[in-house]
Amino acid sequence: LNPAVAEYSVQVTYLQLLLELPWNDCTKDNLDLKQAREQLDHDHFGLEEVKERLLEHLAVIKLKGDLKSPILCLYGPPGVGKTSLGKSVAAALGRKFGRIALGGLHDEAEIRGHRRTYIGAMPGRIVQTIKRCGSSNPVIILDEVDKISVSNHGDPSSALLEVLDPEQNTTFHDNYLDTEYDLSKVLFIATANNVGNINPALRDRMEMINIPGYILEDKIQIALHHLLSKQREAHGIKEQELILTPQIVEQIIAGYTRESGVRSLDKHIAKLARSRAKQIASEEAFAPELGAKEVEKILGKPKFLNEEYEVGGIVGVVTGLAWTEVGGDILYIESVLTPGKGRLSLTGNLGDVMKESATIAFEWVKAHCTELGIDPEKFEKYDLNIHVPEGAIPKDGPSAGITMVTSIVSTYTGRKVRDRIAMTGETTLRGRVTPVGGIKEKILAAKRAGITTLLLPEENRKDIEEIKPDYIRGLTFHYVRTNDDVLQLALEPQAQQ
The missing domain is CATH 3.30.230.10 (Ribosomal Protein S5; domain 2)
Known part of the structure; x- marks a missing residue:
């Protein structure tokens, strides 16, 4: 083609996409179940049912060598670790990780891609994510699958039916690619808050796993082993400069948070870390361990009283x-x-x-x-x-x-x-x-x-x-x-x- 022709750039970008897509490139799965279990336990406290399900999936791949990946849907209240679980699953399997945010999506072409006849045509999010991951078997998180909306541009949740059906997604058709792509090796994990808002046909294709809220004892462990170290690192505080006892964490949970997840608890610990960072930067004298009165001074009077x-x-x-x-x-x-x-x-x-x-x-x-x-x-x-x-x-x-x-x-x-x-x-x-x-x-x-x-x-x-x-x-x-x-x-x- 003459480079001056209008179709030239369209064809070049199309051919580049075809060449860059990882048609048969797959990363090797880490099939050490013990190591995978350790990775999941390290990243998340509790959530036994989900971990068991993922380890079963790994065990089948180890025995059979190949498996149509299941489509899991983790549903539960906000802040219980649904999205972050996807990352640790990818790390445990040794796979690449991609995330597609579906909240507020209302155009079917976002999933299936535009036809190449349109100006500015692009492949759908699924194909783009696979290209970005560089392998045909990544773990892809479909975030907030219950918050897809319908508009005059079609219904994206119906377009997802083909993507999320293990029987059909071996021949997924993207309008831009205009050829079939095999999605059966991709491990899709959808997340949702309210199952009632998911298209019933779509819900039928997924394996639903409930992640309920955490009880007080769970939250204390999560705060001490995960959130505290994360906030110390985020605020440049050494381990011995900010210490919280289980009693103080319990005081924060009972007095300042009323939630199923741990997002609000994380924000309150961040507030304590900022206060400590200010003390360190101002070279004030302080005791490493926070006391009940000091917590109340930083966070204010408790919002919730039994x-x-x-x-x-x-x-x-x-x-x-x-x-x-x-x-x-x-x-x-x-x-x-x-x-x-x-x-x-x-x-x-x-x-x-x-x-x-x-x-x-x-x-x-x-x-x-x-x-x-x-x-x-x-x-x-x-x-x-x-x-x-x-x-x-x-x-x-x-x-x-x-x-x-x-x-x-x-x-x-x-x-x-x-x-x-x-x-x-x-x-x-x-x-x-x-x-x-x-x-x-x-x-x-x-x-x-x-x-x-x-x-x-x-x-x-x-x-x-x-x-x-x-x-x-x-x-x-x-x-x-x-x-x-x-x-x-x-x-x-x-x-x-």
Whole structure:
């Protein structure tokens, strides 16, 4: 071609890409399982299920020599180490590492590439990442796969269907390349916060691995062995110049962070490191070990106090458990009677599902008032208001049914709610308790709040059996089938005089 022709540069860049792509170049996998395990343990504390799954994958490659790489999807709250786990997987396998951020992606061509007829056409992100890695078997992290958006430029999550199907991705078609590329050797690891936002067909192609939040003991170990050394290095502080004891770390976690992951904890340790760096640079005298008073001086007064969770023994106030995108949380449901004509009013920024739960709960209590010892005339003389505090925060979800039933019955009968008890579960008009999701996150939230007794639907018993014993130590579980079971366990028998 004449270099002056417009197509010249298009063809040259196309041919360069074809030559630079690592068609058959693969890095050799490190098949020493013991060494791989040590690498994973060194980089991450806990996360046993994920580590086991990756070691199984390695073992099969070692025995068979070849394996269509699985597509793993790590999902869980922010700050639990999903993305960083990908890096240590690549290091453990001895593979190249690439990362594709999918948050806010709305153009299908970002995945599949543009056709070469367009000006400024480029290959898709997948092909670009493989070219950058320089091998056909890298570990590629697909970050925030639940935050892809649909626009008039197509649906990128549908374009990912071919990439993330081990049966199809041997012949992945990129529009720019216009020829097939084998992606079966690539180990794709997707990360997500909320599984509900992932395209169902895409979710079906991936192996879902839940990474729940960490308990207090885990966070202390992570802070002492990972975060502290990282912040010392980032701030130019020697090991003997900043020392934190487990008690001080516990004080920081309990007083300043309320999260499932460790991102906020990391920021607070960074704040302590900056304060120490300033002391060193100013040549002030200091004790290497930080004391409780010094921590409070640097970080300010504790933001969270456990006293906030002391609501036991009050009529009409019940503690429920909720699942949120940042892990589990506890919420209070209050109800009160006011003179009126039997109307039901709901406050606290509730979504449609919670409003329906409240209506079902109220109707069930009215239908069973004689068995519950409630005077039917009360329904005609009083209005009932159900309130979920913190009205600025929208709340929705199908797990507050039994909590509302307990609150309503407690208000009408004057029976107190037992101390340090929390519950989750949906109810039907027949009074049957139905199962809910997010059990692991909810249990961590209850433990953080100092709750000791939990009421769960009978059908959620299997979820508890899958949880490590360390997570549920100190908690008592009661499994309920009907609203009557709930009331028997949650309310004190004697009505308030």
